[in-house]
């Protein structure tokens with residue numbers, strides 16, 4: 653078993669995954685993510701984007717292939733050590749906001765810092781700063797049930813960013829937002845990640861279209877593909893694209 657190169661923070665080799673009911677998830681994905689890089693995973697519905705993020709982040713065990721976080725082989729870790737690694741080094745944003753209903757917005761955002769031992773006052777200051785950056789500073793004292801879905805998602809994003817995780821995984825982070833809000837929130841997220849040196853792996857077509865990421869990779873049926881654009885030919889209609897497995 654050979655550790656990945658030093659400047660890759662995440663690294664996967666020949667990753668295969670089957671869901672518990674036997675459905676195919678991933679069929680041999682290899683990739684490397686450099687430190688501080690913002691990588692978008694794209695592909696049609698059901699192509700395996702969420703499954704890939706779940707495997708890379710240790711949310712599900714990898715039984716075939718390898719996943720490394722720096723020099724740690726995630727694929728060899730038991731559930732407790734994977735959970736600790738996820739808590740200490742990774743952040744996760746779901747497509748739909750998941751907040752603690754009994755806590756208000758700033759308390760939700762402060763929670764990961766307090767779980768890591770920060771005092772309430774310091775955690776509150778940091779939480780309020782992030783809520784301001786995500787344009788929901790005025791909602792800091794509202795409970796999730798008093799917020800709109802889009803506001804709850806902004807609070808979730810603030811909560812994922814506040815502990816400055818080494819790697820942030822974001823699965824369609826702007827899915828519940830109105831179209832006009834998406835680019836703004838994604839820009840805030842990617843700008844914050846760059847200024848804090850975070851590595852980000854996200855699924856979002858908006859980020860690719862908005863030129864907000866360093867690189868994107870495409871999945872189709874659980875495999876990486878590259879899209880080749882062919883030049884216009886007289887006998888074709890417009891620009892043709894085809895995908896190749898790599």
Ligand SMILES: Nc1ncnc2c1ncn2[C@@H]1O[C@H](COP(=O)(O)OP(=O)(O)OP(=O)(O)O)[C@@H](O)[C@H]1O
Pocket residue numbers: 671672673675676677695696697698699700701702703704
């Ligand atoms: N828990 C599960 N049990 C069984 N099959 C699953 C499960 N989760 C996903 N799948 C299947 O695995 C494949 C990949 O799903 P995945 O959610 O990773 O794709 P995706 O690219 O993220 O899709 P979407 O864009 O719709 O979120 C799909 O065929 C899906 O139906």
